[in-house]
Amino acid sequence: MVQIGEPVGVPGASSPPREWQGEVTEVSFNSGITAARDKAEIRAPHWRIGEDLSDPWELAEKLRLPEAPYSKKAAVYLVDGAGGAKDVEIKVRVSKCVNVSGTGKLVGSIGPIVIEGDCPLAVGEHTVKAQIKELPEAISHLRGLLQWSIEAGDLGRWALNASLVELFFILARPISPYKPGVWVEALRLVCQRGPVIGLKPDEEARVVANITRYCHADHEMEYDTEGGGSFFGVDYDGGEFVLSDYLARASSILNCYDQAGAIQALAGAVGANVKWIFLTPFGFIHPANLVGIGLCNSPFFKFYGTEKIVAADDPLRTGFGNHAFVEHGKIHDACAGPHLGTESRQQYIDASIDAAATRLRGDTPGTVADMKIFAGVTIIT
Incomplete structure (x- = not known):
């Protein structure tokens, strides 16, 4: 939750106070590649506020892989140049908007990945159609907190809440025997080991x-x-x-x-x-x-x-x-x-x-x- 308060007072100025409060409530990675965990298809949203999606993956220690965080709802994209999508859909709840109008830029970042999309600043539930600015050129595995912020013109940049995510970027579409989708457990192993x-x-x-x-x-x-x-x-x-x-x-x-x-x-x-x-x-x-x-x-x-x-x-x-x-x-x-x-x-x-x-x-x-x-x-x- 972020609150944009009154600007710094200027003698003689009579600018009305401005306030804004909002938070990210859902994140869906629309890559076009189906992933699976524990042999079950992972369905969007890949993160939702209030849900504990941390994955206490028991095999991590046995396979000598890094410890948490892992997500129960990992997502898979193709690397740059492989013809894959960059789409991400984010839901934002704005609960207060006083003397603020227009559209801000919603920005998410984890490691080298930056996600951007236009977000209305008015009170209400907003669905933001965003994109990953630049896909990695090589196989990547990112896991942890995706940090969100709003850039709103003269209001500056304001931090929002974070969401736990796990993202893979791979060379091409996985082979067809993976049903109902490519196993994130296999991706974890080959990426790390x-x-x-x-x-x-x-x-x-x-x-x-x-x-x-x-x-x-x-x-x-x-x-x-x-x-x-x-x-x-x-x-x-x-x-x-x-x-x-x-x-x-x-x-x-x-x-x-x-x-x-x-x-x-x-x-x-x-x-x-x-x-x-x-x-x-x-x-x-x-x-x-x-x-x-x-x-x-x-x-x-x-x-x-x-x-x-x-x-x-x-x-x-x-x-x-x-x-x-x-x-x-x-x-x-x-x-x-x-x-x-x-x-x-x-x-x-x-x-x-x-x-x-x-x-x-x-x-x-x-x-x-x-x-x-x-x-x-x-x-x-």
Whole structure:
């Protein structure tokens, strides 16, 4: 609530006293991008006076993310140049207006974001059609208090109340498997831990590489060295990916399908699209950093009770019968390697498959010609 009082007295002047009181009551971010929290669509308004919309997100500590504030009604926009909207709708309640008339400029600011719109100064409930002046050029995540003020000509600039908000700015529209909208939980993770904040549209390859690195090294998962099974719903060609369980680490054990699904889902949250590649046959692997295991050339060593590294001709040496990974121009693999988008398909084959040892065993190693592209993740739950 703000009150504009009498101007400073001037001898001989007879200016009538001026008073004004008002407050912001609702904020709606009309970006055209649907967001979801806890698998439910977030609907406007994104803030309303008197409502506690702070989000005590339990996963923040588990995922080693910054503490509050988070909002139960986060909103998502596209970065500058991506063709997205800038629209914001604000409701303002003016309760007193004495000797004040016309229109003021309503201004909201949080970090580098400035929102402006014309607001009548007369008593009443006003809906202000405003816009974000300049969208960020890179992926951004802003959370905290959006400070409001009124600029009213010779009355100066007057502070109003603040509203708790959480805003994401992403590269492009999220992938379609996100229903009913892109999950703010996924955006929180990739923005803070990916990390992808500060990356621009022409750095999309770095976005995918950073997410791949996170899934491989920092999500605290471990390859299933006994059976190689999927624990998060996906099959060799993708399908349903249980992202909620992956985020919560409901299982710490997984396989390559799960990791391919994680990259596709998390990169897709910020608008980066990747291709799902399935390779069969595969063969023995060169020594690689197997997710959660370390250097290994026999991925099912636990089943056979061997060491992680065995001799090239060890009769108990195991390999991948098949393998899934993703492509964004070049190959990304968060299961073994990791491979961070620096290799072509043939370079990936050469770096990953111990073809000579595979042939000595009497098996056929995989080749580029054996790679099949599938839709990958089609449902996110």
